[in-house]
Structures are given as C-alpha cells and as structure tokens.
C-alpha cells in the first residue's frame with residue numbers, strides 16, 4: 001500500500017492526547033497542548049508566530065516539527081448557487097475535491113443558508129463502482145487525517161471570505177460534514193476515525209456527532225468495527241441495488257460482501273448504536289429503476305428500519321449511464337411510499353455536480369499529463 005510521508009507532519013493530525021504526549025516527550029508543559037488546539041480551532045491560526053501566548057521555545061519546537069496547512073486551494077468552481085467545488089493540491093501534487101452544498105431555497109437556517117461540506121477520504125478509489133468518476137483512475141493513496149481536516153479548514157475560510165467578514169468561530173457556516181467525496185472512508189479507517197474525533201471534540205472543531213455522516217460502499221467487517229467507535233456519527237450505506245444481481249453488476253464490492261453479508265452487518269450497526277442508518281440509492285435508467293427493484297428495496301429497508309435517500313443519477317462524461325426521467329423516478333418512489341418506507345428524493349434543481357465528485361480532479365490530472 002502506498003503510504004504517503006510528508007516532509008513535516010501537519011498539526012491538524014494531532015489529537016489533544018497525542019500532542020500532550022509529544023510535548024511531554026520534549027520536556028515541555030502538557031497544558032500547552034490545549035492552548036495550541038485553541039489557536040488552531042478557535043482562532044484559526046495559520047502560522048506559529050501568531051500563537052502569542054506560547055513561549056518562544058514552544059513555538060520553535062512547533063515550527064521545527066510541524067506544518068499547519070498541508071493543502072492549497074487551487075480552484076473554486078460554482079455550479080449555480082447551490083454547489084461549489086474546491087480543488088485542493090496536496091504536498092505530493094495529488095488533487096482532491098471538497099464540495100460545499102448549500103441548502104435549496106426555502107430550507108434556510110436562521111443565520112443564513114444551511115451548508116453541508118462533502119469531504120474526500122482518499123486520492124482516487126480502489127472500489128471501481130461502474131457509475132462513479134472517483135474510481136475511474138484507480139486508487140492512489142489514503143488521505144492523512146490532517147488532509148481531511150485541512151479540507152474543512154480551507155472550506156470554512158473560503159466561506160468566511162465569501163461572506164466578507166471575520167469568522168465568528170472556525171466552523172461558521174458549516175452545518176454538516178459528510179464523507180461522500182472521493183474515496184472509500186472505511187478503506188482508510190484509522191485516519192477517517194481520527195478526523196471524526198477531531199471534528200467532534202470540544203478541543204477540536206466541536207461539531208455535533210449527528211452532523212457528521214460517513215458513507216460506505218458496504219465493507220461489512222469495517223461497518224462492524226465502526227459500531228465500536230465512541231463518536232455517535234451517522235452512517236450511510238451506498239446500496240444502489242437491492243438484489244445481488246443488480247448490485248453485483250454495478251458495484252464490484254458486492255462480490256466480497258454480498259447482500260446476505262452486508263445487510264446483517266448494517267443491522268448489527270443500527271442495533272448497537274440505536275440509530276437509523278440511511279441507505280443511498282442512485283436511480284440509474286434501465287439498471288436499477290424498475291418497479292420490482294423498488295419492491296426489493298422496500299423489503300430491505302423495512303428489515304433494517306432504515307431511511308432511503310433516492311438520488312437521481314448524475315451523468316459522468318464517457319460513462320453510458322443515464323438519469324431516469326421524472327415520471328420513472330416518481331413511479332419508483334410511489335412503490336416505497338405504498339410500502340410505508342421512510343425515504344427522501346433529492347431535488348433536481350441545481351444539483352448538476354453534487355454527487356459527481358471526482359470529475360474535477362480527473363480533468364486536472366488529465367490536463368497535467370496531456
């Protein structure tokens with residue numbers, strides 16, 4: 001496995017405990033760890049010199065041992081007023097995408113539009129789902145926890161700048177964070193869990209656990225392992241097929257973990273956590289959108305007491321898959337309705353590039369090698 005070792009580790013990878021241990025090892029007072037976290041996550045410090053309540057000896061050690069921001073934003077591309085994609089370049093020249101999704105009109109929070117941040121967990125993806133742009137070029141490497149946090153810090157600063165003011169708090173404007181960008185989060189388990197801890201911790205970004213969602217293509221053993229993680233984040237599973245025949249045809253992961261293995265793992269997760277899991281189901285014309293498919297989906301959803309998120313497919317250039325027309329989508333949803341299954345269907349307007357994460361990066365990589 002390609003493991004990336006940066007020249008200097010970023011402070012964004014540290015937890016309060018790990019930083020305390022490193023300070024102690026240096027013979028520096030452990031209470032400095034809390035102050036450093038405060039600088040990073042309350043005050044949004046971008047350099048060590050600004051950490052004015054730290055003595056020079058601590059600042060020097062920090063500067064010698066760490067960097068802060070391990071990523072650089074190279075492009076921000078808006079699609080309508082709902083979606084904005086940020087392209088970030090990492091230290092080794094890899095590109096990743098982070099997407100800001102603004103709530104559609106009429107669904108606004110008191111302090112302005114509700115915003116969800118969609119973060120990447122890997123460079124590329126090894127899982128090769130047939131409909132997805134992220135896997136087209138294969139897998140390059142796992143992201144470090146710091147590179148996941150860097151996406152959040154970059155997006156928060158970008159939003160604050162757009163709003164033309166100082167950030168009241170580091171995360172202002174970000175209400176939810178979903179691991180639905182490029183990559184399979186559960187194939188980068190330790191770094192993703194560490195990033196979730198930093199996002200949630202009071203000494204970190206202080207984001208409510210239920211505002212964090214991890215999405216997986218269905219790696220059953222890792223779902224069981226995830227049930228043991230203390231932070232009570234939400235889980236979404238990309239089902240996209242409710243029979244092995246359909247799912248196996250579009251998601252190679254279904255060979256290793258077919259539905260008879262995956263469904264019990266999701267059930268165990270839901271029972272252990274006492275929380276509803278979301279099943280994501282992209283509607284792809286003539287692949288998984290027949291009424292019989294809807295009936296099979298309703299059966300699984302009822303068995304799991306889950307919620308279904310129906311997502312009309314976002315076409316990817318050079319892939320043959322299509323989004324079913326509105327009438328077909330409605331007929332599919334009708335079947336779920338009649339079966340009294342809890343579901344939502346994503347609105348069509350303005351979601352041109354929502355879930356098609358991976359495309360922008362692919363284009364940049366192509367341009368670079370051209």
Ligand code: SAH
Nearest residue numbers: 132180183184215216217238280313314355
């Ligand atoms: N690897 C994880 C998380 C990243 S993908 C997973 O598969 O769950 C996030 C979601 O976007 C998944 O449900 C994925 O199936 C979906 N997705 C991928 N390509 C898409 C496309 N072109 N249109 C709509 N959804 C897509």
Ligand code: SF4
Nearest residue numbers: 125127129132135217
């Ligand atoms: Fe990877 Fe998820 Fe895309 Fe499948 S849908 S290729 S698991 S990113």
